[in-house]
Amino acid sequence: xxxxxxxxxxxxxxxxxxxxxxxxxxxxxxxxxxxxxxxxxxxxxxxxxxxxxxxxxxxxxxxxxxxxxxxxxxxxxxxxxxxxxxxxxxxxxxxxxxxxxxxxxxxxxxxxxxxxxxxxxxxxxxxxxxxxxxxxxxxxxxxxxxxxxxxxxxxxxxxxxxxxxxxxxxxxxxxxxxxxxxxxxxxxxxxxxxxxxxxxxxxxxxxxxxxxxxxxxxxxxxxxxxxxxxxxxxxxxxxxxxxxxxxxxxxxxxxxxxxxxxxxxxxxxxxxxxxxxxxxxxxxxxxxxxxxxxxxxxxxxxxxxxxxxxxxxxxxxxxxxxxxxxxxxxxxxxxxxx
Numbered sequence: 001x002x003x004x005x006x007x008x009x010x011x012x013x014x015x016x017x018x019x020x021x022x023x024x025x026x027x028x029x030x031x032x033x034x035x036x037x038x039x040x041x042x043x044x045x046x047x048x049x050x051x052x053x054x055x056x057x058x059x060x061x062x063x064x065x066x067x068x069x070x071x072x073x074x075x076x077x078x079x080x081x082x083x084x085x086x087x088x089x090x091x092x093x094x095x096x097x098x099x100x101x102x103x104x105x106x107x108x109x110x111x112x113x114x115x116x117x118x119x120x121x122x123x124x125x126x127x128x129x130x131x132x133x134x135x136x137x138x139x140x141x142x143x144x145x146x147x148x149x150x151x152x153x154x155x156x157x158x159x160x161x162x163x164x165x166x167x168x169x170x171x172x173x174x175x176x177x178x179x180x181x182x183x184x185x186x187x188x189x190x191x192x193x194x195x196x197x198x199x200x201x202x203x204x205x206x207x208x209x210x211x212x213x214x215x216x217x218x219x220x221x222x223x224x225x226x227x228x229x230x231x232x233x234x235x236x237x238x239x240x241x242x243x244x245x246x247x248x249x250x251x252x253x254x255x256x257x258x259x260x261x262x263x264x265x266x267x268x269x270x271x272x273x274x275x276x277x278x279x280x281x282x283x284x285x286x287x288x289x290x291x292x293x294x295x296x297x298x299x300x301x302x303x304x305x306x307x308x309x310x311x312x313x314x315x316x317x318x319x320x321x322x323x324x325x326x327x328x329x330x331x332x333x334x335x336x337x338x
Contacts, residue, residue, distance in 0.1 A: 009289065009317045010063055012296055014094065015190035015215035017169045019137070021094050023289060024311055025066030026059045027219065027298035031081055032074025035108040040245040042110065043074065045238060047302055049081050055307045056085040060092050062311040068193075068217065068298045070098035070142050071123060075105045076130050083132035090133055096191075096217070097131065098142035098173055099123035113143050115150055117157040124166055139167040140193060144174040151179065155186045162188045173219070177204040184212045191215040196295065197223045198273070198287050198327065199252070199265060209294045221288050221297035222281055223252045227273075229266065229280035231258040268330045275323045282313045287327065290318035 011020045030044035031052040056067065067086075069078045079097060086093055099120060102112045127136060139161065141154055158170040171191030174180055183189045194205045196218040209216040222228055224243055237244040237256040244256030252262050266280075273283025281299070288297045299310045319327075 010314050012293070013215070014066070014138070014169070014296070015171075015209075015294070016213040017138075017188075017190040017215075019094060019169075021066040021296060022063040022311075022314065023296060024064060024285060024314055025068055025217070025296055025298040026056060026064050026307070027221075027300040028056075028067060028069035028078045028082060029073045030300045030302050031055075032069070032072075032078030033108075034240065035073070035075050035077075035103075035110065037110045037247070039109075040247060041240045042072075042242050042245065042247070043240070044243075044300070044302065045241045049084075051303060052081050053085040055301055055304045056082065058304050059301075059307045059311060060089070062308070063314050064307075064311055065092065066094045066096060066138075066217070066296060066298065068096040070101075070140075071127050071130075072098070072101040072103060072110055072142060075103040075108050075110070076126070077108075079127055079130035083130055087132060094137045095131060095133065096138035096140060096171075097127050097136055098140040098193075099127065100142035115141060115143055115146060115154045117153055120154060120157045121161070124161055128166065135165060136167045137169065138191060139170045140191070141170075141172040141174070145176060146179070148182065151182065155183055155189065159186055159188055171215070171217070175202065175205065177202075177208045180205065180214075181208050181212065184214070189214075191217050193217040193219055195220045196288055196291070196297070197221050198227060198269065198284050198331070199223050199262065201291075206292045206294065210292060214294065215296055216292060216294045218288055218295055218297040221299050222284055223262070224250065225300075226252040226258060226262055227266065227280055227284035229270070231263075233258065233260065233263060265331060269327050272323050272327050272330070273319075275319060276316065278313075278316055279309055281309055282316055283319065285310060285313040286316060286319040287324065289313070290321070290324050 173193035243253040
């Protein structure tokens with residue numbers, strides 16, 4: 001289903017929570033700064049906390065309300081920066097964070113995974129303190145694959161945390177639609193965070209979200225920055241950038257360079273994404289907004305300029321239906337155009 005007929009394009013429901021958020025949010029992985037996963041850099045290079053705070057304030061002024069982070073990002077640093085940014089204006093934001101990766105704060109390193117009930121309660125308390133708030137609006141499981149028993153135990157614990165008022169609602173960052181659908185039985189499960197962008201469609205998850213009134217929060221909406229168009233074949237990212245660290249799951253870059261096949265695919269749709277005077281980033285976000293009425297992309301940022309460009313998409317709106325069809329045909333996507 002396309003979303004061009006939705007009148008209130010600037011805001012969308014957060015699933016079945018009763019809350020609504022700006023249709024484009026703020027993804028706060030990059031502002032966490034340096035940390036490692038499996039001994040490799042998992043951040044986005046150097047950051048300036050004051051600049052991050054200014055960018056968050058700009059985002060709030062431009063209509064973003066969903067602020068998404070995780071305790072893993074900078075092993076708590078991203079949450080601390082958000083806490084500072086929201087001091088005195090907590091009511092302006094829907095704060096979403098995640099748990100499930102254990103970490104060594106002194107070493108700024110992710111260590112293992114834990115979604116046990118005891119750990120969830122411990123992680124929640126730590127996130128509340130760093131965020132400087134008495135409740136988390138959306139608390140998300142960060143580990144993408146769990147056994148049914150692990151998932152059920154986590155769900156029961158998260159429901160208990162809603163009863164205590166520590167969290168309002170919860171979700172799961174996973175690309176496993178069947179696993180996510182099992183969680184619908186829990187009344188405060190309202191959102192799935194899935195990878196979604198022009199290069200990576202997720203029709204099964206989108207159909208599941210639409211059918212169960214869940215929000216589809218979209219990570220990597222700009223394909224880790226690839227869809228901004230700022231990378232040429234000669235580009236080389238520094239070794240402290242996650243895209244150059246050698247993680248097997250980084251698919252758009254290889255050895256810190258943009259992949260040639262992705263550059264070719266972007267060249268195919270470049271003009272279409274720029275329909276109506278859009279920048280490439282705005283076209284990529286417009287593709288997501290048009291893809292489903294349940295989508296809420298959360299592009300990352302490190303600067304005010306990036307936030308300004310991304311959130312200007314709220315004024316432009318989703319890509320037109322005909323443009324979506326052309327992109328799908330060029331890229332070979334079998335997207336439901338109904």
